[in-house]
Amino acid sequence: MRNLKAVLMGSAAFACIGVASDGAQAGSVAYGAGATFPQIAYRQLMDCLYNQAQGSAGRPGPLAIAKSCPFSGGNGSGFGGEILYAPTGSGNGKLVLRTNNKANIGTPSNSVAYTDSTIGVNSTADYDGIQFAGSDDIINSADMAAWNAAGNPATFGNLVQIPALIGPVALGFNGTDGTGAALNILPAAPTVTFPDGSTATGSSGLNLSRTAVCGIVSGHITQWDNAILTALNGGALGTGNITLVHRQDGSGTTFLFSNALATQCQFEIGPNSESDSTIVSYALPWTDHAGSCPRPVAHGANQLNWPDQFPTDQCGTAVANPGGGHFANASGSGSLVALVSSTNGAIGYASADFWLPVKTGGKPTANIQSQWDITAGTGQFQPPSWQGAQIAMGSAVPQFSDATRINPLAWSLQGVVPNPVVPGSYPLAGFTWVEMYQCYQNHANGNNGFIWFRTWLDFLYGSQDAHNILHDNGFAEVPGAWTTEIYNLLNDPAHGPAQNGNGGCTTLAGAY
Numbered sequence: 001m002r003n004l005k006a007v008l009m010g011s012a013a014f015a016c017i018g019v020a021s022d023g024a025q026a027g028s029v030a031y032g033a034g035a036t037f038p039q040i041a042y043r044q045l046m047d048c049l050y051n052q053a054q055g056s057a058g059r060p061g062p063l064a065i066a067k068s069c070p071f072s073g074g075n076g077s078g079f080g081g082e083i084l085y086a087p088t089g090s091g092n093g094k095l096v097l098r099t100n101n102k103a104n105i106g107t108p109s110n111s112v113a114y115t116d117s118t119i120g121v122n123s124t125a126d127y128d129g130i131q132f133a134g135s136d137d138i139i140n141s142a143d144m145a146a147w148n149a150a151g152n153p154a155t156f157g158n159l160v161q162i163p164a165l166i167g168p169v170a171l172g173f174n175g176t177d178g179t180g181a182a183l184n185i186l187p188a189a190p191t192v193t194f195p196d197g198s199t200a201t202g203s204s205g206l207n208l209s210r211t212a213v214c215g216i217v218s219g220h221i222t223q224w225d226n227a228i229l230t231a232l233n234g235g236a237l238g239t240g241n242i243t244l245v246h247r248q249d250g251s252g253t254t255f256l257f258s259n260a261l262a263t264q265c266q267f268e269i270g271p272n273s274e275s276d277s278t279i280v281s282y283a284l285p286w287t288d289h290a291g292s293c294p295r296p297v298a299h300g301a302n303q304l305n306w307p308d309q310f311p312t313d314q315c316g317t318a319v320a321n322p323g324g325g326h327f328a329n330a331s332g333s334g335s336l337v338a339l340v341s342s343t344n345g346a347i348g349y350a351s352a353d354f355w356l357p358v359k360t361g362g363k364p365t366a367n368i369q370s371q372w373d374i375t376a377g378t379g380q381f382q383p384p385s386w387q388g389a390q391i392a393m394g395s396a397v398p399q400f401s402d403a404t405r406i407n408p409l410a411w412s413l414q415g416v417v418p419n420p421v422v423p424g425s426y427p428l429a430g431f432t433w434v435e436m437y438q439c440y441q442n443h444a445n446g447n448n449g450f451i452w453f454r455t456w457l458d459f460l461y462g463s464q465d466a467h468n469i470l471h472d473n474g475f476a477e478v479p480g481a482w483t484t485e486i487y488n489l490l491n492d493p494a495h496g497p498a499q500n501g502n503g504g505c506t507t508l509a510g511a512y
Contacts (some may be wrong), residue, residue: 034093091250179239
């Protein structure tokens with residue numbers, strides 16, 4: 001077993017920044033908030049490298065140490081300390097980072113530990129500042145305008161955005177039809193073979209074509225005995241309503257889901273409903289809830305104008321549901337999965353670690369078509385595997401110069417693949433991102449959370465143990481072409497993240 005402490009002491013983080021002795025840093029804690037998509041994987045990665053977060057009264061935790069962590073009690077670095085991450089949704093993560101205000105942290109998911117009473121952190125109000133955020137939703141021009149309008153460049157420097165890991169957005173379902181009867185799905189789940197010879201097997205025999213997925217999401221396929229579903233699955237699946245459960249909060253998972261379907265569904269058509277044979281478009285109809293008036297558009301966004309949540313959109317226009325689709329909503333991935341589990345005939349979207357086969361005892365997921373399957377006529381349906389997600393995102397190869405690498409919008413433009421076209425790709429996949437400041441303050445109390453977080457990034461990108469933990473949770477590591485650019489940015493002497501007095505932060509106070 002290699003000595004992780006030795007590896008990290010030689011890493012770019014410690015070589016470039018310098019670190020105090022073990023004893024002086026033993027209590028150091030880094031704090032973040034944001035995306036629920038990677039929350040379980042993040043918690044296991046953080047607990048493997050540092051001390052295991054113990055939670056506090058009324059809070060979740062501890063979470064079991066990852067089976068692929070070679071250190072049974074965690075703290076593989078030997079440095080002690082912790083990272084506490086409050087899973088509150090991508091939209092909230094962006095807000096907290098922009099304001100650098102822990103008071104803006106929303107209500108965290110109760111799936112993982114984000115407090116630790118043993119170090120006096122019993123709520124997010126006890127956080128010692130904010131050092132980073134998580135988001136599956138890319139930084140966009142509105143985010144940058146808000147960052148600049150807040151005067152952040154003069155205090156924090158640049159906004160740094162880098163991909164942390166890759167995940168599939170899986171469509172999990174209750175297993176019953178709208179009447180509560182078991183779905184009549186195919187007994188065998190498909191096994192797919194990837195170009196490298198590895199395989200993945202789905203968790204169910206439910207197959208959904210692109211037309212089927214688009215019809216359900218757009219509210220035109222509303223019943224389990226719909227003719228399109230029957231033809232795909234060798235007979236009627238059941239009867240009663242299909243209820244699509246979606247996120248009500250600002251969610252990066254919603255961004256990944258809607259950004260893919262905005263592209264993939266644009267040319268899909270079918271009957272308006274089971275009782276109306278009029279052919280209509282199955283393009284994504286639900287518009288961006290943050291879009292501008294008078295007519296916000298339907299595109300990838302972290303919150304949509306769903307008909308069950310918003311009778312009218314932000315412009316006062318009624319949200320139409322001409323197909324009569326059935327929808328329900330929940331806040332956070334954990335709550336969405338719970339609602340799917342308790343609702344007859346329900347289907348919803350969340351990361352793969354909330355469903356079978358990653359989550360023991362979880363609900364199964366559907367298998368869906370990729371563009372390659374459609375175009376090449378393979379007859380295959382892709383389960384939501386980490387391999388398929390990695391293939392999808394590996395088809396995007398970053399091309400930066402020294403000038404463009406420091407612009408987070410350049411990463412946003414190149415870091416999305418709404419319709420992957422390569423063999424073996426899972427079509428609903430994306431990066432989840434880490435967002436951080438360029439400049440950080442030296443803490444008077446000795447807590448140097450930035451160093452702890454920066455070192456965790458080295459573990460995340462460079463350790464096979466970390467990659468195995470990701471795989472166990474249904475996620476994949478960032479491809480090599482991207483990690484090269486990540487390290488080029490992190491180690492940029494003028495623009496990379498640093499503490500006050502170093503690099504490009506000699507005159508900026510930095511984040512606390």
